[in-house]
Amino acid sequence: MTHDMTHYTIDPDVTTAGTLDASFYRDEAAYALARERIFARSWQWIGDTADVAEPGSLSPRELVAGGLDEPLLLARDGAGVLRCLSNVCTHRGNLLVPAPCRSEQIRCGYHSRRFDLQGRMLFMPEFQQAKNFPSPNDNLPEVPLALFHDQAFAAVQPVAPLAAFLGDIEARLQGLPWDRLQPDPSRSRDYSFDAHWALYVENYLEGLHIPFLHAGLMETLDFGQYSYELHRYANLQLALAKDGEPAFDLPHGSPDQGRRIAAYYYWVFPNLMLNFYPWGLSVNLVQPLGPMRTRVLFRSYVLDASQLGRGAGGDLHRVEMEDEAVVLTVQRGVRSRFYRGGRYSPTREQGVHHFHRLIAEFMGSAPPACAAP
Structure with a gap:
């Protein structure tokens, strides 16, 4: 099977478009290609900087x-500058730092090669007779790093700045402490x-299934007021609360002032969910482990503990179990020889359509050649 640009084409008109071909979810070559064309060119959340x-x-x-x-x-470093470096020694490939620590240098435990906190090699024993040593190749490569408040993002070859991926989160949530x-x-x-992994993301990106799978959430x-907003590399599902259910106390000047917002469900291409509830933030990171294996990390940041256990974000584990159960059955279904693809609900699956268009965009274009280290 070839994986060219025509193979990954999604009609921009959601009312006429068809979904991704089922081969995307079961073909190992497509999975390998996605690692380089999607994940290596997008910003990936690597945790907070505490x-x-x-x-x-x-x-x-x-x-x-x-x-x-x-x-x-x-x-x-000593001047307070934060960098993201390769954690691999440039001598023989040993991993350098196994756990968080404080140090004035980075020292390899294998042969004692040492680097400063900017990644520059400082010392290497028994290399006095080595010619043309050290060279820039002996320094630790610096990896693109960007911060969103105290959350860190890294990328191999990002196609755009982090701000382009995060959509309007900052402006939309103005006043959030x-x-x-x-x-x-x-x-x-x-x-x-x-x-x-993409089946899990698709399930997250549409509210069509909520009445049928999530009785507690409903x-x-x-x-009836559930809505969708699309950005370049992100989209938002805006959930409003029923009377009596927890909702955000929005500050004056908020774009949503006067509305009872139960949750802001932000998705950032390709695999990050930032779910804001009155109690705080649930970060969900989807990690592909193979063509048919996925891990999802849930990390919680609490703002108002009195709101925990209530409302749209009250029982995340139950909702997760309900979602996983259906994603597992869909995985079986997309492997059927009789299934090739489907259509989108124009009112409830704009987010899935948006996701598929981005997949087609990234899969259909090769990244630029890497510069020599």
Whole structure:
């Protein structure tokens, strides 16, 4: 099967468009291509920066664990500048920093090669006779890094700045006290299941299934007012609360002032969900582990603990189990020889259509050649 531009074409008119061909979800070559054309060219959330707040802080991260599997290192130097470096020694490929720590240098435990916190190689034993050494290739490569408040994003070859991917989140949520969002590890969970990562994303991006799968969630939402907004690399599902259910106390000047917002469901291409509830923020990161294996990380940041357990974000585990159950059955279905693709609901599946158009855009265009390190 070829994977050329014509294969990945989605009609821009949602009223006439057909969905992605089913081969995208079951073909190993398509999965491998997506790693390079989608994940290597998009911004990936690599966690908050609380553990690298002080100069001399080091914290290992991984770019698309299970997918790209790229070891990274957040390093804040003595001047307070935060960088994202490769966490791989330029001598023999040993991983450098295994756990968060404080240090004035980065030292490889294998042969004691040392780097400063800007990634420059400083010392290497037994290399006195090596010619043309050291060279720029002996320094640690610096990886593109961008911050959204205290959340860190990294990319291999991003096609656009992070701001282009985040849509209007900052403007839409003006007045949100970002600095008061506190991580709550007790509410964080990892989920793994046997289905393609894109099927999970598609399920998230449409409200069409909510009345049929999520009885508890439906009790909290004014589903008739559920709406969708599309941006370049992101989209928003805006959920309004029924009377008596928790809603945001929006500040004066908010674009949604006067509306009872139960949740802002933001999706950022290709695999990040930023779900804002009156109690705080649930970050959901979808990690592809294989053509039919996915892990989803849930990370919670609490703003108002009194709102926990109530409203649209009151029982995230129950909703997740309901979603996973149907995604697993869809995974079985898309492998049928009789299924090739479907159509979109113009009123409820604009987000899925948007996602598929972005997949077609990224899969149908090769990235620029990498510069030599």
